[in-house]
Amino acid sequence: MTAVLTVSQINTYLKSVIDGDENLQNIYVAGEISNFTNHYRSGHLYFTLKDERAALKAVMFRTSAQRLRFAPEDGMRVIIRGNLSLFERDGVYQLYCEDMQPDGAGALSVAFEQRKKKLAALGLFDAAHKKPLPPLPKRIGVVTSPTGAAVHDIQSVLERRFPAAEIILAPVQVQGELAAPQISEAIREFNRKKAADLLIVGRGGGSAEDLWAFNEELVAHAVYESEIPVISAVGHETDTTIIDYVADLAAPTPSAAAELAAPDWREVLFELDKQLDDLTGLVLGRLERLQQQTDRCAEALYAHSPESYLSACASGLSVLRTRLNAAALRMAESEGARLAVAAEQLEFASPLKTMKRGFALARDRLRQPVRSARSLQPGDTLTLSFFDGDAACTVQEVTPRTN
Numbered sequence: 001m002t003a004v005l006t007v008s009q010i011n012t013y014l015k016s017v018i019d020g021d022e023n024l025q026n027i028y029v030a031g032e033i034s035n036f037t038n039h040y041r042s043g044h045l046y047f048t049l050k051d052e053r054a055a056l057k058a059v060m061f062r063t064s065a066q067r068l069r070f071a072p073e074d075g076m077r078v079i080i081r082g083n084l085s086l087f088e089r090d091g092v093y094q095l096y097c098e099d100m101q102p103d104g105a106g107a108l109s110v111a112f113e114q115r116k117k118k119l120a121a122l123g124l125f126d127a128a129h130k131k132p133l134p135p136l137p138k139r140i141g142v143v144t145s146p147t148g149a150a151v152h153d154i155q156s157v158l159e160r161r162f163p164a165a166e167i168i169l170a171p172v173q174v175q176g177e178l179a180a181p182q183i184s185e186a187i188r189e190f191n192r193k194k195a196a197d198l199l200i201v202g203r204g205g206g207s208a209e210d211l212w213a214f215n216e217e218l219v220a221h222a223v224y225e226s227e228i229p230v231i232s233a234v235g236h237e238t239d240t241t242i243i244d245y246v247a248d249l250a251a252p253t254p255s256a257a258a259e260l261a262a263p264d265w266r267e268v269l270f271e272l273d274k275q276l277d278d279l280t281g282l283v284l285g286r287l288e289r290l291q292q293q294t295d296r297c298a299e300a301l302y303a304h305s306p307e308s309y310l311s312a313c314a315s316g317l318s319v320l321r322t323r324l325n326a327a328a329l330r331m332a333e334s335e336g337a338r339l340a341v342a343a344e345q346l347e348f349a350s351p352l353k354t355m356k357r358g359f360a361l362a363r364d365r366l367r368q369p370v371r372s373a374r375s376l377q378p379g380d381t382l383t384l385s386f387f388d389g390d391a392a393c394t395v396q397e398v399t400p401r402t403n
Contacts, residue, residue, distance in 0.1 A: 015086040024084040060097035070111040077103040125245040131229045141196030143186045146171035150204045150254035157258035174203035179213035184222035202233030214241040233257030283332040355387040
């Protein structure tokens with residue numbers, strides 16, 4: 001006699017057959033996404049995977065969906081790794097997805113373009129929001145790794161170009177899960193404390209995965225909301241990240257960011273001298289015009305006045321001339337004193353003045369500054385730069401300090 005089966009028994013049997021078939025486990029399936037649904041409360045993704053002739057229902061549970069670098073959407077062609085099984089309640093077989101990658105462009109590339117499009121729509125890239133950089137920053141904040149090459153490049157350039165500026169380092173991780181929260185918090189902390197006039201945010205080069213922290217929305221919003229102007233300095237010249245579009249100025253490398261952050265102190269001193277000459281010329285020109293006006297007034301009074309009236313007017317004119325000259329001289333002295341103070345401050349920050357007091361700069365055979373006696377060995381050749389010239393030296397003995 002033929003047994004009568006229940007629907008549940010049939011579905012349970014078919015599920016066991018499908019699950020037991022190794023050809024349907026850990027498979028890769030290519031197709032186009034349609035009917036995409038994101039259940040935001042559960043985090044599960046439901047969609048249909050189709051090609052030109054057929055369709056296959058698919059689901060990706062929250063634990064797998066959280067690992068995606070991009071946002072799936074209808075019409076996107078993907079390659080999925082997963083297992084085929086049967087959903088017993090509905091009697092529907094479907095693909096249970098464990099991983100998903102775009103078919104063609106990489107996941108990071110798709111995620112980058114999606115995020116770029118989203119943030120552009122929010123106005124984070126608008127040119128009207130860009131802030132000008134301060135011409136003479138007193139404090140420059142640097143948000144980067146304390147051990148990477150970027151921080152050394154930035155410090156070296158700034159010490160050479162504008163030693164009067166104070167460099168404030170905010171040490172952060174620049175890759176990995178903790179990088180984006182640390183970078184964004186460092187930017188916000190600088191703003192809360194108003195601890196800098198300008199920020200440089202970045203790191204040295206690396207793979208797209210290494211640079212991904214600078215593509216995170218958390219960092220992009222921190223840069224956008226910063227009241228302190230921000231220069232992005234991520235990777236090499238060919239690298240582009242989201243904060244390059246958000247920052248007030250994007251530099252191709254960390255060294256280039258330092259070049260853009262501050263002027264060369266020699267150029268500043270030259271410009272101050274030029275302004276002093278220009279102001280002196282303006283003051284002397286004004287004095288000459290006042291003198292000419294006074295002379296014309298005196299001639300008019302002399303030509304049209306009786307002798308007694310002329311004498312009285314001449315006396316008053318003399319007083320007026322004295323006052324005008326005194327006022328003009330006071331103005332010239334005041335402006336000259338102000339410029340002299342500015343020039344003295346800049347001269348005080350000059351490395352040459354420090355060297356005139358007996359200091360010298362030691363550089364190795366590659367012309368790089370020697371920062372520690374421990375980096376030297378007997379027999380090394382050095383160049384000592386004094387304020388008035390260089391001297392070639394050979395290291396005879398190295399005695400490091402123990403304190």
